[in-house]
Amino acid sequence: MKTGKTALITGATAGFGEACATRFAKEGYNLVITGRRADRLEAFKSQLEKEYGIQVKTLAFDVRDNNAVKTALHSLEDSWKSIDVLVNNAGLALDLSTIDEGNTDDWDTMIDTNVKGLLYVSRVVIPWMKERKQGQIVNIGSTAAKTVYAKGNVYCASKAAVDALSQGMRIDLLLYNIKVTAVHPGAAETEFSLVRFKGDENRAKDVYKGFTPLSAGDVADVVYYCCSLPSHVCINDLVLTPTAQANAYYIHR
Template sequence: MQGKIALITGATAGFGEACALTFAAAGYHLIITGRRKERLQELQQQLEKTYHIHVKPLAFDVRDRAAVNEALGSLDDSWRRVDVLVNNAGLALDLSPVDEGNPDDWDTMLDTNVKGLLYMSKAVIPWMKARKQGQIVNIGSTAAKTVYAKGNVYCASKAAVDALTQGMRIDLLPYNIKVTAVHPGAAETEFSLVRFKGDESKAKDVYKGFTPLSAKDVADVVFYCCSLPPHVCINDLVLTPTAQANAYYIHR
């Protein structure tokens, strides 16, 4: 199998699915992960048929360290030549004052957004170190930069992604591995529907009165960061709709 390989987590929807489409269109072979096995298989068939690439679907939850290690450990050497790891799997749950928050929601956000990213990175980094090349893109959020009311734990989880990205960048300098954080603002995906646990009315209200980012907008930026010359690394990038200044200020 010739050509570059990208591993994308949370590929069943939103930014992850859009990244899969964008990298596939550029000729990358893909390892796509997510919890929804049928959706992964549908995406595999679509990408292989459309772009004539190889796609390896791996269904597991990034929160489960044993499942991460088992799934990635099952890959043979031809798939371990990962050029790009996109740590995209993440979510927000609810909007509540910290004293009214649901600890189960906290666990889900922290285990997915922070620990899942760590588990995936720890599994893939040795492959990149051995080849002394590669790039890791961690999907953060404007919530990493500006804390907003009732966003407490979600904001903390994305601030952790920001800090981890900086730490990874330093630790991996001797191995010629790029590490990039991409922090999107308001983007109309399943994000708000998940946050409000299926309440479509609340989810739609988030994007009223302005034009939000699309998943493709974010995927295009991620791909750009991965398409630069070997000596160029974007360390930290924030993108928002034109109507949004940060996680708090949106002109509607």
């Protein structure tokens, strides 16, 4: 059943973003899905519209590019600007290295995507929500926001920034009836480790050996749950992990 509501999801071509888009589509939300890969977005749009009978708008851009973000989002027709849910999902980790040996290009990519990209998208969408005095923002963080681990320095810092920004958003938007939720997943088997290790499939698979990790669908279920609560209920901060994981450092294999 269609809800008449609209969710905007960044990084929707894979992983958590793709799973969130599918979950919200299943619940009757129309979608604005964004990502860098236009071909994947269009194929996904066709699949979602056919399977769930909803409307989907695609916007291909890189969240690191503020001008591209503004141009793409402002190109939406007014009817698409009534965003009920914004899922700031686009993000990544690159490599594992000590702080003195880190690749500064990797640092820039992580900070520009995980922190600045979230800010750029939010800066455009929040005024639309304020005008309607309603909406919910879900920022996808990580257990790395809560526990720093060896060689995770800049990635952990970027996700700690997401945590802090979520708290700041919650305070600043309190007057406008806008919910803000930070969802911090633990180990989840998606493209995350493949991207982190720059295509090294064996190294990526080793991350999840010996225990059952979260799936993208598990995370999407939690995100949707947070957005399905009564209007007077807001989950501000949520950490979810596999049963075998206590935090970003401790995993029982």
